[in-house]
Amino acid sequence: xxxxxxxxxxxxxxxxxxxxxxxxxxxxxxxxxxxxxxxxxxxxxxxxxxxxxxxxxxxxxxxxxxxxxxxxxxxxxxxxxxxxxxxxxxxxxxxxx
Amino acid sequence: xxxxxxxxxxxxxxxxxxxxxxxxxxxxxxxxxxxxxxxxxxxxxxxxxxxxxxxxxxxxxxxxxxxxxxxxxxxxxxxxxxxxxxxxxxxxxxxxx
Numbered sequence: 001x002x003x004x005x006x007x008x009x010x011x012x013x014x015x016x017x018x019x020x021x022x023x024x025x026x027x028x029x030x031x032x033x034x035x036x037x038x039x040x041x042x043x044x045x046x047x048x049x050x051x052x053x054x055x056x057x058x059x060x061x062x063x064x065x066x067x068x069x070x071x072x073x074x075x076x077x078x079x080x081x082x083x084x085x086x087x088x089x090x091x092x093x094x095x096x097x
Numbered sequence: 098x099x100x101x102x103x104x105x106x107x108x109x110x111x112x113x114x115x116x117x118x119x120x121x122x123x124x125x126x127x128x129x130x131x132x133x134x135x136x137x138x139x140x141x142x143x144x145x146x147x148x149x150x151x152x153x154x155x156x157x158x159x160x161x162x163x164x165x166x167x168x169x170x171x172x173x174x175x176x177x178x179x180x181x182x183x184x185x186x187x188x189x190x191x192x193x194x
Binding site: 041066 | 114139154167172
């Protein structure tokens with residue numbers, strides 16, 4: 001049974017990048033442009049997505065499992081994308097402890 | 098004078114997010130969809146960009162200054178976006194030391 005007193009909030013960051021070997025036209029364009037704009041030391045530019053959200057879960061284990069499933073099912077395309085997940089506890093006070 | 102022996106490579110990650118208060122329709126759509134798809138604990142979804150690249154610079158100070166200028170001038174729109182920069186030294190071997 002879900003009880004609002006038992007939940008903890010987590011700040012979650014999901015970084016999504018194209019897998020190595022997948023063409024990244026946005027990154028390539030930025031790299032070419034920066035070289036002509038006076039930043040010749042920049043290379044290997046890859047453009048990805050950063051999705052941040054707050055997740056309420058009963059424990060860190062439950063939160064990790066939920067974020068993993070969420071990424072796998074909805075946030076990333078595993079054929080062409082990789083995800084890096086980072087999670088920090090947000091606010092113990094909100095859980096009433 | 099630029100000497101390839103003196104440079105160090107840095108792995109740079111620039112996270113770009115819309116400033117608080119700026120409407121984020123992508124994030125709002127994800128949030129609404131996830132609630133109906135069985136993830137009711139997800140809130141405050143914000144969709145941003147994650148740009149990764151390698152930067153060659155003479156020192157960490159020079160690298161930080163270059164990334165700051167690069168973000169200010171090209172990678173972000175400071176009117177509506179905020180950037181979070183993280184940088185790690187990539188490969189001392191490549192610098193010949």
